[in-house]
Amino acid sequence: MATAHLIAVGSSPLGKTDLPGRDLFSRALAEAFEDLPDPADVVDGLYVGAQSERYENQIMQGTLMAEWAGLRNVPAERVEACAAAGALALKNAVRDVRAGVHDAVLACGVEKMTAGGTEGATNALGAAFERALEQRSGITAPATYALLARRYLHETDATERDLARIAVKNHRNAVANPRAMFQQAVDVETVMGAPDVAPPLKLYDCAPVTDGAAAVVVANDEVAADLQRRPDAVRVAGVGSAANNLAVAERDLTFVEGANVAASTAYEDAGVDAADVDVAEVHDAFTVCEALLAEAAEFAPEGRGIETVEEPGDRSAGWTDVQINTSGGLKARGHPIGATGLLQAVEAYEQLTGRAGERQVANADTALLINEGGVADAHTVAHVLTAQ
Amino acid sequence: MTDESDSPMTDSDSTTTGPLAPDDITADSPFTLPGFFDALAAGKLVAAHCTECDTHLLPPRPACYGCGSRAVTLSEQPRTGEVISYTSVTRPPSAFDHVAPITIAVVELDSSARLTGRVDASLEDVAIGDRVELRVRDAESVDIDEEFDLSYEESWPLHVFELL
Numbered sequence: 001m002a003t004a005h006l007i008a009v010g011s012s013p014l015g016k017t018d019l020p021g022r023d024l025f026s027r028a029l030a031e032a033f034e035d036l037p038d039p040a041d042v043v044d045g046l047y048v049g050a051q052s053e054r055y056e057n058q059i060m061q062g063t064l065m066a067e068w069a070g071l072r073n074v075p076a077e078r079v080e081a082c083a084a085a086g087a088l089a090l091k092n093a094v095r096d097v098r099a100g101v102h103d104a105v106l107a108c109g110v111e112k113m114t115a116g117g118t119e120g121a122t123n124a125l126g127a128a129f130e131r132a133l134e135q136r137s138g139i140t141a142p143a144t145y146a147l148l149a150r151r152y153l154h155e156t157d158a159t160e161r162d163l164a165r166i167a168v169k170n171h172r173n174a175v176a177n178p179r180a181m182f183q184q185a186v187d188v189e190t191v192m193g194a195p196d197v198a199p200p201l202k203l204y205d206c207a208p209v210t211d212g213a214a215a216v217v218v219a220n221d222e223v224a225a226d227l228q229r230r231p232d233a234v235r236v237a238g239v240g241s242a243a244n245n246l247a248v249a250e251r252d253l254t255f256v257e258g259a260n261v262a263a264s265t266a267y268e269d270a271g272v273d274a275a276d277v278d279v280a281e282v283h284d285a286f287t288v289c290e291a292l293l294a295e296a297a298e299f300a301p302e303g304r305g306i307e308t309v310e311e312p313g314d315r316s317a318g319w320t321d322v323q324i325n326t327s328g329g330l331k332a333r334g335h336p337i338g339a340t341g342l343l344q345a346v347e348a349y350e351q352l353t354g355r356a357g358e359r360q361v362a363n364a365d366t367a368l369l370i371n372e373g374g375v376a377d378a379h380t381v382a383h384v385l386t387a388q
Numbered sequence: 389m390t391d392e393s394d395s396p397m398t399d400s401d402s403t404t405t406g407p408l409a410p411d412d413i414t415a416d417s418p419f420t421l422p423g424f425f426d427a428l429a430a431g432k433l434v435a436a437h438c439t440e441c442d443t444h445l446l447p448p449r450p451a452c453y454g455c456g457s458r459a460v461t462l463s464e465q466p467r468t469g470e471v472i473s474y475t476s477v478t479r480p481p482s483a484f485d486h487v488a489p490i491t492i493a494v495v496e497l498d499s500s501a502r503l504t505g506r507v508d509a510s511l512e513d514v515a516i517g518d519r520v521e522l523r524v525r526d527a528e529s530v531d532i533d534e535e536f537d538l539s540y541e542e543s544w545p546l547h548v549f550e551l552l
Contacts, residue, residue: 118479119482122479122480122481122482123481123482126481132421132424132425132447132544133446133447133503133504133505133547134504135481136532136536136541136544136546137490137492137504137505137506137546137547138477138480138481138483138484138487138488138490138492138506138532139477139492139504140477140479140480140481142477142479143475143476143477143492146475147473147474147475147492147493147494147504148473150473150474150475150516151472151473151494151516154473154516196476196478197478197479198475198476198477198478199475199476199511200475201475245453247503247504248494248504249446249494249495249502249503249504250445250446250453250502253472253473253494
C-alpha cells in the first residue's frame, strides 16, 4: 500500500461573502497551489464535498470544480454525507493514493450557505434528517442536537454553563486563527444570555451559517518528494468511517457509537492510541458535540467530555493531554458544510508543520480529525495525521 | 380516521418472519411507508420486530440495525411511553413557521421502540420521564403547509404525543 501525504492546503474566506461556490473554490485552490505547478501537472483526479444543491441549484460539482482547476477528462466526483462530505472527499482521495489508482488527488469542499438566508439554510439542512417521522414533525438541526444535549445534561453532571464554556474556548482559539470567521472572544455571560435556538441550546451553542471552500492535495511518496518546495508534508496515517442510524430517536443519545468506531478504526490503521494524539479537530456543530466526541475519541472518561475546556493539567484522571479545536472549531472558525472536514485537515496540517502561529501547540506530531454528517454519528469520518 | 385500535395486531398478524421476499414488499405492507401510514391512519402503530435480538424498528424495515438479522416480523406497538429527551423548535423549516414554537420529544414506548414526534404541550410543561400517549392526526388538522408534502405523502397522517 502506498503512503498518502497531505502536501498542500488552502481555504477561502469564511463567512457571509460576495463569492459564489465556484469562486470560493478558486480562492482555496489558489492558496493550495501557490508554490506548486498547475493542478493538471500534479493531480489525476478530484473529489468535492458539497452538502446541498439547494443553495446554488447546482449539482455536477465534480465536473465544475475540475474545470475551474484546469483538469479535464479525469475522474472528478461530488460526494455527499451532509456535514461529513469534506472528510469523505479526503477519505476517497487517500484511498485512491494508497491503492495506487492515482499518484495525487485533489480533495476539496465547498458550500454557499448564505445564498437563501437562514431560512434557506434551515430548509437545506433539514434534508439530512429522517423524512417520514422526523422531518414531518418539524425537526431542525439545532433541535436534533438539543435532544442530545438535554439528555446529556440529564445523565451527567454537566450544566448549560459547561456547554457555554466550550463556545467560549473555541471563540478564544479563533482569535489566533486568521482563517476564522469569528476572530473575537465571547464571555460565558454572553453565551448564557443569548436567545434560545432549541433549548437547552442557545445562539452561541450553534455553529454559524457560513460560505466557504477548502482544498488539499493528497499525494504518494514520489509526488511528495518531487515537490521540493513542500518538504514538510504530513502523513495521512489512519482512516476510519462509519454510518450509524439516521433517526435521532434510534440512537444512543449520550454516546456517539459510530464516531467511536470511526476513530478507533483510524487509530488502529495508524498504529496509534488516543493518548498519542496532540491536537484534534472534532465536529462541534453544537457545543454538546465537542463533549460527546471527546468521549467517543477516547480522550475523556464517560460523562467528562465537558473538560475539553480545561488545560491538560486541570482535567480529571483518565483524560489525555489533547488540545481540541485549536482552529476555533466549527463554532468560531465557521462551518461551510461541505468544506468543514477539509478545514479540519487545514488546521491539522498547520499544527503538524509548525505553521499555526500563536495557536501552535508545542511538539504537535499527531492529529485526529472527526467530521460528522446528519445528526451526531449518522455518518462519521475520522483521520489520523502525523508529522513526518 | 380512528384514533384507537380495535383489533390489535400482534406478531402472529404478520405473514412473514423474514427475510422478506420481493413480493412481500408492496405498498400494502407496513414494511413500506405507504403501508405503515395506511395502518397508522387506521389507528395501528406498527413496528418491525427483530425475532433474533428483540429490537423494535419504527418505521418497519427489512433488516435489524441492532444485529443485522432479516428475521423481522410486524408488531403493533403500545401507544404509551415516556419522554427520553425534548426541546422546542423556535425556527422551524418554512412549512412549519406558522405553528412554531414546536415542542419535540424522543419517546420510548412501553415496548422499548423509540420515535420522535411533536408534543401537544408547551416546552415548560414537559420533562424527561413524563408519560405520554401517541395520537394519530391527519395532516390537515396539524396544519402543516400543504406544499411541504411530497405527492405520495399527502394522505399520510401525523403522530403527535399528548401528556398523560
